[in-house]
Amino acid sequence: MKITTILKTVSMTLTLLFTSVNAQAQLNIVTTTGMIADLATNIGGDQVKVTPLMGTGVDPHLYKATQGDLRKLLRADLIFYNGLHLEGKMQDIFEKMARKKAVFAISSELPQNRIIQHHGQHPDPHIWFDVDLWMHAGDYVLKVLSKTLPEQSALFQTNAKRYFAQLRTLDNWVKQQIESIPEQQRILITAHDAFGYFGQAYGIKVMGLQGISTASEFGLQDIKQLKEVIVANRIGAVFVESSVSPRFIESLVKGVEAEGHQLTIGGELFSDAMGLPGTPEGDYFGMVRHNVETITRALKGASNQ
Amino acid sequence: MINDLWILATASLVAVSCALVGSFLILRRQSLVGDAISHSVLLGIVIAFLATDSRSLPVMLGGAVMIGLLTAWLSDSLHKFGKLQSDASIGIVFTLFFALGVILISLYAGQVDLDQECVLYGEIAFVPFDTIVWGNPETGVDLGPRALWAIGIVFLIVLISILIGFNRLQTVAFHPSLAVSLGINVVFWHYFLMTLVSLTTVASFDAVGAILVVALLVIPASSAYLIAKSLKGMLWLASAYGLASVMIGYAVSYKLDSSISASIAVSAGGLLLATVLALEIRKRKRRLQPNRPVGI
Numbered sequence: 001m002k003i004t005t006i007l008k009t010v011s012m013t014l015t016l017l018f019t020s021v022n023a024q025a026q027l028n029i030v031t032t033t034g035m036i037a038d039l040a041t042n043i044g045g046d047q048v049k050v051t052p053l054m055g056t057g058v059d060p061h062l063y064k065a066t067q068g069d070l071r072k073l074l075r076a077d078l079i080f081y082n083g084l085h086l087e088g089k090m091q092d093i094f095e096k097m098a099r100k101k102a103v104f105a106i107s108s109e110l111p112q113n114r115i116i117q118h119h120g121q122h123p124d125p126h127i128w129f130d131v132d133l134w135m136h137a138g139d140y141v142l143k144v145l146s147k148t149l150p151e152q153s154a155l156f157q158t159n160a161k162r163y164f165a166q167l168r169t170l171d172n173w174v175k176q177q178i179e180s181i182p183e184q185q186r187i188l189i190t191a192h193d194a195f196g197y198f199g200q201a202y203g204i205k206v207m208g209l210q211g212i213s214t215a216s217e218f219g220l221q222d223i224k225q226l227k228e229v230i231v232a233n234r235i236g237a238v239f240v241e242s243s244v245s246p247r248f249i250e251s252l253v254k255g256v257e258a259e260g261h262q263l264t265i266g267g268e269l270f271s272d273a274m275g276l277p278g279t280p281e282g283d284y285f286g287m288v289r290h291n292v293e294t295i296t297r298a299l300k301g302a303s304n305q
Numbered sequence: 306m307i308n309d310l311w312i313l314a315t316a317s318l319v320a321v322s323c324a325l326v327g328s329f330l331i332l333r334r335q336s337l338v339g340d341a342i343s344h345s346v347l348l349g350i351v352i353a354f355l356a357t358d359s360r361s362l363p364v365m366l367g368g369a370v371m372i373g374l375l376t377a378w379l380s381d382s383l384h385k386f387g388k389l390q391s392d393a394s395i396g397i398v399f400t401l402f403f404a405l406g407v408i409l410i411s412l413y414a415g416q417v418d419l420d421q422e423c424v425l426y427g428e429i430a431f432v433p434f435d436t437i438v439w440g441n442p443e444t445g446v447d448l449g450p451r452a453l454w455a456i457g458i459v460f461l462i463v464l465i466s467i468l469i470g471f472n473r474l475q476t477v478a479f480h481p482s483l484a485v486s487l488g489i490n491v492v493f494w495h496y497f498l499m500t501l502v503s504l505t506t507v508a509s510f511d512a513v514g515a516i517l518v519v520a521l522l523v524i525p526a527s528s529a530y531l532i533a534k535s536l537k538g539m540l541w542l543a544s545a546y547g548l549a550s551v552m553i554g555y556a557v558s559y560k561l562d563s564s565i566s567a568s569i570a571v572s573a574g575g576l577l578l579a580t581v582l583a584l585e586i587r588k589r590k591r592r593l594q595p596n597r598p599v600g601i
Contacts, residue, residue: 064428064564064567065428065430065431065564065565066430066558066562066563066564066565067430067555067558067559067562067563067564067565067568068562069430070308070312070430070431070433073434074308085360089425089426089427089428090428090431092362092435093428093431093434093435096434096435096436097434099438122360
């Protein structure tokens with residue numbers, strides 16, 4: 001009697017263990033930013049389990065790894081990172097890991113002529129704000145996923161097709177929205193230069209107080225130039241960013257107001273990270289839509305006055 | 306498992322190297338020189354970048370070591386020849402260097418992501434991934450983490466230097482005037498120590514990041530200073546405190562899923578606090594028992 005009960009328990013435990021292993025047969029993907037996680041989730045569907053390392057509001061330039069991140073990376077079947085030096089010194093690590101593990105930079109097969117270069121050979125990493133360019137990154141994710149799980153490639157294709165159609169609509173919508181801003185006011189002023197690709201793709205001039213790195217400081221000349229542009233073009237709004245301290249932009253507003261020009265803070269833009277999960281801005285779509293709505297509302301509102 | 310061992314080994318070597326040079330810094334009241342170097346390396350990075358137009362690690366390390374040496378030497382010289390307090394001279398040199406770095410960035414490299422966080426400071430959690438491979442990168446023999454090799458070499462240099470120069474360093478640290486009358490080249494040994502400090506800090510920045518290095522330079526040596534009876538004892542104790550902080554800190558970071566380097570730094574602080582409290586309790590007990598024979 002006793003032995004049979006023990007045997008039963010053992011066999012039940014084994015079945016339980018087996019089923020739980022089976023349920024975890026999803027491809028375990030780790031990404032650096034939330035945006036890449038969003039892309040991988042949409043293309044991989046229920047065949048993948050995606051974990052981003054950098055949480056909400058984390059500036060990728062200043063990300064600090066935890067002990068758990070090490071474990072996440074070790075257990076990952078597939079790792080995606082942005083590349084173009086967005087992850088800083090971590091990129092060297094990823095390049096070395098790629099010898100032994102499946103590690104891929106989603107920017108590695110983007111059309112070279114569309115990469116914005118600073119100082120000759122130092123690329124701007126913020127590729128996700130050009131929706132069309134982001135689709136190219138998506139193509140690469142699709143390619144890697146299909147190669148990793150060939151038996152699921154049809155499913156990935158379908159997912160990608162559906163998602164890219166949505167992105168195409170989003171791309172057109174962004175174009176229309178930005179075109180609806182009077183041409184003279186199509187100038188986007190933010191705290192740091194994260195919107196270079198956005199400007200290039202949608203025909204809006206982008207000016208930033210800081211350079212690319214969120215750690216560098218701005219000079220007096222930068223502020224003076226910005227003030228002149230703002231007054232000359234009668235720009236009504238400047239923007240703060242979710243992952244950069246707003247105090248620089250606030251001081252710019254005070255400076256311009258001192259010269260008798262009306263300037264408001266048009267709202268908060270998501271630049272290096274998405275919003276909280278569960279909120280409308282918690283995915284790529286919501287983030288882009290929020291940014292574009294905030295920009296058009298503020299810049300148009302000012303010109304109507 | 307092997308990855309945990311790599312991390313612990315790297316952190317332990319950093320801890321002991323920092324504890325050894327940190328002990329001398331404490332005795333010379335220059336313990337913040339590590340913190341100063343962590344800021345002033347920005348200038349070294351920028352100059353190295355402007356000279357080579359590259360952000361590769363060897364170039365960045367080269368620039369950092371040079372400026373690290375300059376920071377240590379200059380602040381020492383300001384103190385000695387400029388007759389300024391040693392804390393003030395450290396403060397003057399590193400703020401000056403850091404500010405120069407910021408100006409150079411805004412003049413020439415404003416559009417490039419260039420700061421010590423991003424190009425120099427390492428993350429200890431990723432030490433196991435950055436390995437040296439002998440021969441072909443795909444098929445060659447894996448020799449273990451690069452950071453472990455770098456800090457291992459620095460550790461050996463520090464250890465051998467202290468073993469060889471122990472008597473002189475001791476005399477210079479405690480009896481500078483005696484050292485002079487004994488014919489010891491005091492200036493040489495000062496700069497020798499500062500060179501060790503600079504090497505240790507920059508190699509450790511690359512391996513484990515800045516905050517941990519600054520903490521490990523100051524805290525274990527301070528804990529040891531409170532209880533040690535001799536320089537030799539202080540060096541041993543400081544190393545032991547450093548190693549204990551690494552072990553406790555790593556366990557804490559595993560449990561809480563927190564940053565490894567921050568957890569180790571906090572553990573070092575915790576051990577210092579425990580030491581202070583233990584000393585205080587012992588003192589009070591002694592006061593309550595005046596007849597108890599005084600012993601150690």
